[in-house]
Amino acid sequence: MIVCKFGGSSVADAKQIQKVKSIIDADPARQIVIVSAPGKRNKDDEKVTDMLYNCNLMVQQGQSCRELFKKVANRYTSILSDLGMDQKPFLPVLDEVRQMIDAGHGAEYAASRGEYLCARLVAAYFGWTFLDTDPLIVIKDDGTVHEDTYTNLKKVLKKGEKYIVPGFYGCSTEGKVKTFSRGGSDITGAILSQASEARVYENWTDVSGVFSVDPRLVKDAKVIKTMTYREVRELAGVGAGVFHEEAIAPVIAAKIPINVKNTNAPLDSGTMIVKDREIDGHPLAGVSQKSGYSRLTLRKLMLFKSTGIRHALLTMLHIFGIRPAFSLFGVDSIVWFFESTQASDSVLNAMCVRIKSEFQLDFIAVDHGHAVVGIVGAGVMSETDVIAKSTIALADARIKLNFFNYGSSDTSILLGVNADQAQDAVKCLYQALFA
Template sequence: MIVCKFGGSSVADAEQIRKVKSIVDANTDRQVVVVSAPGRRNKDDEKVTDMLYACNALVQQGLSCRELFKKVSSRYTDILTALEMDKKPFIPVLEEVRQMIDAGHGAEYAASRGEYLSARLIATYFGWTFLDGDPVIVINHDGTVNEATWENLRQAIKPGQKYIVPGFYGSDTEGKVKTFSRGGSDITGAILSRAVMASLYENWTDVSGVFSVDPRLVSDAKVIPTMSYREVRELAGVGAGVFHEEAIAPIVSAGIPINVKNTNAPLDRGTMIVPSREIDGHPLVGISAKTGFSRIRLRKLMLFKKSGIRHALLTMLHIFGIRPTFSLFGIDSIVWFFDSSQASISVINAMCSRLKTEFELDSIEIDQGHAIVGVIGAGVMEDTSLIPACTAAFSKANIKLNFLNYGSSDTSILFGVAAEDAQSAVIHLYKALF
């Protein structure tokens, strides 16, 4: 059995949905299809999910989302019309969703309805069974998959039937709709793949695989033919956006291969993501960068003489809503990088004041505007020429390094640079290494 996930661009309008049906019909092994909410039809268009978040924002201000929701409804009714489907049964479904959003069911409920409506529509068009992710997919508070999910899905999915499943959401342990992070339909596809022990998980998008570098920055960027689970996770972790960085987790133990393919060019081979790969003279798979980081630097003489100090400091950060992504340690110092969107300046200032007082720090500093650049590949620790080549590329481009992380992973080398230097860093590294 093959599980397929189709992203927002693949279901953006009727023409794209026809392509999806043609792809699915071409292989009878494709029996479970996960769909996203309709994405942009052109560069000036709006994603349905963004409009739904805006609907919830209006409700939170004490206003009705009725007028804005008409734009959401029109996306689906336009698709129904173009597919020559009867709109009448769908109108009450749309109205029920609007009423629930207006009743204050919250941001996660509102955002999830894009996928819900997409799956309802496509299930009718295909003549397949609609399987709602709520309540069979149970999501823990930290965003991980609750163990109850596997038994729920085993009971829900019947042999011989074909299913359309909305991506991006399930329910929390109390039965309330809960979403994964943006792009989470990839995770839903992985969950379904493991639940049915699929022979293959196909992830259909609008590009012909995972690129070694952002093709918007480098015109001759190549598609990576094969990469490992670890490589795709680490590449996604530093900004590569084709495959969600958390979507590997549900299927690692099952070893299910993933094929990233292009809905608009279905005959292209795409990228195969497998448990491990032979380096075979190709130690690197790609280079990417992620911006939007803030940096905390704290120092205290004999800092690590106190048992449990790291855990205590991290606990305080968590209290203020900050969860660092990258960490560096000196003999008397710690540096953490975290997503700047996690806390406002006022919250950060309050946290710093409390940290300095409670832990008697010698100093604590915070600044914004940082980026993390990653050089990713299974052979980064084997090629002794990589570090000199990378630092030479930075020097040639006159880019200042804020840190170098080498050795904490045998699949990546990380560099810290100013956010404004991120694109230049990627381009110069790619020219030097590829």
């Protein structure tokens, strides 16, 4: 049995949904389909999820979302008309959703309705069973999947039945609608793959697999034929956006392979994501970058002589809403990189004043405009010249290197650069290591 997830571009309009149906009809083993909310039909279009977030924002400001929701409803009624389906049975469903948003059910409820409505529509078009993820998929407060989820799903999934499932959301432990982070439909697909014991999880998008580098930066970027779970997770962690990094967890234990494929080119083989791969001749998988980081630097003579100092400092950071993504440690210093959106400058200034006073630091400062570049590959530690090639390439391109992290992972090397040089760093590293 095969589980398929189709992203927003794959269900953006009636023509795309017809492509989805052709793909499903081509293989009877494809029995569970997860759908995202309709995405952009063109570069100037608006995603349904973004419109729904704005609907909730209007309600929070004391206004009705009735007029804006008409644009949301029109996306679905247009698809229904173009598919030759009757709109009338769907109109009460749309109106109920609008009323619930206007009643103040919150941002997560509003955002989740894009997938909910799309799944209802596609289920009716296919003639398949609609399976709602609320209350089956239980999401804990930290965003991870509650173990009850798999028990719930195994109880309702029937052998031979064909299901259309909305992605992106489930419910909290209190029973309220709760969403994963953006792109979370990938996670829903992985959860259904484990629960149904699928032999493969097909993740359908608008590109023919995972690229070794962003094709918008390098025109001859190649699709990676095979990569490991760890490689895709670490590549996603540094900005590669084809597959959600958290969606790996549900399939690892079951060793279910993931096939990233293109809805618009279904015969392309795409990328297979598996537990292990042969690295002979292909030690590296890809290079990517993620910008939008700030750097927190602190120093104190004999800093680490204080027992539990790192834990105490991290606890203080958490109080101010800072959760570092990357860490570096010196003899008497710590450097943490965190996403800049986590706190305003006023909050950061207050945090620095308090930490310096409370821990009697010699120095503490925050600066912005950083990026992290990752060189990812299962054989990265076996390549004796990768460090030399990388640093020489950056030096030749006059790209300032802020840090170099080698050895903390056997699957990736991390390099810190200024955000305004991050794309140039990716291009020159790709040329040095992959071309």
